[in-house]
Each structure stands twice: as C-alpha cells, then as structure tokens.
Amino acid sequence: MKFKKSLSILLLGAMVVACSTNPFTGKQTLALVPNSQILPMAFQQYNQFLSENKVVKGTADANMVKNVGQKIAAAAERYLTANGYAGYLTDYRWEYNLVDSKDVNAWCMPGGKIVVYTGILPITKDEAGLAAVMGHEVAHALANHGQQRMSAGQLQQLGAVGVGIATANSENAQIFNTAYGLGSNLGVMLPFSRSHETEADHIGLILMAIAGYEPAVSAELWERMQAQENGNAPPEILSTHPSSATRIQNIRAWAPEAKAEARKFGVTTFKR
Ligand SMILES: [Zn+2]
Numbered sequence: 097m098k099f100k101k102s103l104s105i106l107l108l109g110a111m112v113v114a115c116s117t118n119p120f121t122g123k124q125t126l127a128l129v130p131n132s133q134i135l136p137m138a139f140q141q142y143n144q145f146l147s148e149n150k151v152v153k154g155t156a157d158a159n160m161v162k163n164v165g166q167k168i169a170a171a172a173e174r175y176l177t178a179n180g181y182a183g184y185l186t187d188y189r190w191e192y193n194l195v196d197s198k199d200v201n202a203w204c205m206p207g208g209k210i211v212v213y214t215g216i217l218p219i220t221k222d223e224a225g226l227a228a229v230m231g232h233e234v235a236h237a238l239a240n241h242g243q244q245r246m247s248a249g250q251l252q253q254l255g256a257v258g259v260g261i262a263t264a265n266s267e268n269a270q271i272f273n274t275a276y277g278l279g280s281n282l283g284v285m286l287p288f289s290r291s292h293e294t295e296a297d298h299i300g301l302i303l304m305a306i307a308g309y310e311p312a313v314s315a316e317l318w319e320r321m322q323a324q325e326n327g328n329a330p331p332e333i334l335s336t337h338p339s340s341a342t343r344i345q346n347i348r349a350w351a352p353e354a355k356a357e358a359r360k361f362g363v364t365t366f367k368r
Pocket residue numbers: 232236288292293296336337
C-alpha cells in the first residue's frame with residue numbers, strides 16, 4: 097500500500113476496500129467502485145457532454161484528433177499486452193472527439209472517452225504536439241489518477257456513498273464525479289498533484305513514442321503552454337495540470353528512454 101497508514105486504517109475500518117496493481121505505475125490503487133459500475137456512468141456522462149456541446153465532425157482537425165487518438169489507444173493496448181496485461185482495457189470504449197470551444201483544454205474520462213477543444217490546437221500546433229497532449233491525458237486515465245486525488249475525508253464519504261446512491265443525490269453525485277473525473281462541469285475538477293503530473297508525463301511519452309511520434313516534442317509543447325501562461329490568459333489545462341519548471345527538463349531527459357521502449361515494438365522512426 098502506498099497510502100498513509102492512518103488513511104489505510106480509516107478506510108479499512110469504514111468500508112470494504114479493493115486494491116489492484118496498476119500496470120503502468122506498478123502501484124496499488126484503490127478500487128472503491130469497480131469498472132463495471134464506473135464505466136457505464138462515464139459513457140453516459142460523456143454522451144451527455146457531447147450532446148450539450150458542439151462536436152466538430154469531418155474536418156481535417158477532427159480527423160487528426162481521431163487518427164492520433166487511435167494511435168495512442170493502440171500504443172496503450174500494445175504496451176499492456178507486452179507487459180502481461182492483455183485484456184486490461186477490455187471494458188474501454190475509446191472515443192476521440194474535437195469540440196468547438198476557445199478553451200485551451202483536453203481530457204480523458206475513465207474508459208477512454210477523450211475530448212480535445214479547438215482552443216488547444218494553436219498550441220499543440222501539429223500532430224506530434226497533439227499526440228503529446230492526448231498521450232498525457234490518456235495516461236491520467238490509465239493510471240487511475242482521478243480517484244487518487246480525493247482527500248481522505250472525501251474518500252471516506254465516497255465509500256459511504258456508493259454508486260447506487262451517488263446518482264440519487266446531487267451532493268453525493270458530485271463527490272463521485274470528482275473522484276472519477278466525471279461530470280459535465282469538467283472545468284472545475286480538482287488539479288492533479290505534481291507527482292501525478294510527473295507520472296502522466298512519463299507514461300504519456302512512452303505512449304506517444306510507441307504511436308510513432310517524437311517524444312521530445314512534448315517538451316516543446318509544454319514550453320508553448322508556459323509561454324501562454326506568462327501572458328494574460330493562462331490556458332485552462334494548466335489549472336487542472338499544474339506545471340513546473342522541472343517538467344520540461346524531465347521530459348527532455350526521458351525522451352531517449354521512451355524511444356528505446358518504442359523500438360522494442362519495432363518503431364524506429366518518430367514523426368515530429
Ligand atoms: Zn496532467
């Protein structure tokens with residue numbers, strides 16, 4: 097268990113806790129609610145989000161989002177299968193949609209439900225930049241970071257709430273949605289911690305490299321993001337993905353390792 101002792105005791109005393117090892121991080125993660133219950137809710141909320149927003153279809157940008165998304169998803173499947181976790185993503189229903197919005201943002205719900213906002217495209221600039229963002233967002237979903245960013249108190253409440261009741265009471269539903277990165281009000285989600293950002297950067301680099309993109313492009317992307325932050329309109333994505341000066345340095349240092357990992361899958365050229 098990677099969790100603080102007091103929290104473990106609190107949780108074990110308060111509820112039945114299921115733990116499983118995450119194949120990307122090697123860490124034990126809490127599974128308070130099984131995927132069989134979370135994912136149908138995620139899928140429903142994703143569809144609701146799409147119905148309430150303007151989905152861009154058939155344009156070159158929309159096709160690029162689908163194309164890059166499919167490559168990232170395939171990279172995740174290949175990586176998991178090679179590491180003895182074939183079938184880990186069986187319940188995933190990958191979907192990649194471009195939504196018309198000036199928000200500089202992108203996210204991935206549990207189950208592989210991805211949204212990219214048109215507002216982020218000037219900063220991602222090209223396919224490789226988009227792959228860096230999508231790899232990073234998918235990494236958060238694969239590492240179950242959503243449910244780990246709850247406070248001890250919130251986790252305890254969540255355990256008491258359970259899925260059935262979560263849908264009946266708006267306050268409980270909000271706790272549940274925050275825990276699993278769901279809900280239509282995605283802009284006000286809790287920020288990821290520095291350690292989760294680092295983890296998502298690392299996993300994301302491997303995914304984009306296996307997908308055939310130059311991982312060093314990710315460093316350039318976050319540099320562009322920070323340049324925008326120094327202006328008067330900080331990108332929304334930075335409010336849920338707090339950046340740091342060491343991020344770009346880390347990414348540059350990890351890029352060769354990500355390419356070495358990709359070569360194990362026969363990937364030898366990296367698009368930039
Ligand atoms: Zn992040």
